[in-house]
Amino acid sequence: DTAVSQTPKYLVTQMGNDKSIKCEQNLGHDTMYWYKQDSKKFLKIMFSYNNKELIINETVPNRFSPKSPDKAHLNLHINSLELGDSAVYFCASSSRTSGMDEQFFGPGTRLTVL
């Protein structure tokens, strides 16, 4: 059974379009995240939700809007896509109550903006 799943795996779209990426975790974790990994493989946190509450909101353009309908789901909607948005986006989850905050990552969504 997949612990953290995200769809789609690949997303190719034109500049200016709006797209969404979905994420689901079945680990019973209380916290979910979106990370962006650029071409140099640097992993940078974008957002974090704890029990559906936004707790981390890094300096991300407001074209990016996360939504957490429940503790097991965290979606990412991107408006007016730009060339610089091309990257791999990872969803992750953790149990902050464990005190370790160990991250469990999804397989990633490779976004290519043409």
Added chain:
Amino acid sequence: TQLLEQSPQFLSIQEGENLTVYCNSSSVFSSLQWYRQEPGEGPVLLVTVVTGGEVKKLKRLTFQFGDARKDSSLHITAAQPGDTGLYLCAGASWKTSYDKVIFGPGTSLSVIP
């Protein structure tokens, strides 16, 4: 601002060789995690170290947390091609509920058969 540095950035070795990867920071962390990421996949947690000076072993991999909890090392003995991947260290702090895990830039390891 908390930052993690990793060295070397790239490493290419022959199968059977030993290697050490370093993770350094000027900040103290409550715990430090090591992940391995293979091409086309998400990072996978290898180990978490919590206590200063702690050493953990995972088969041929040995992880050590510095006494001051600011740095860590990963030593691989007799590297295998299956060890190829991007190794990421990540530090966690617990000063506030808004603290986040900080990732280092990674060490890209290539083990040549």
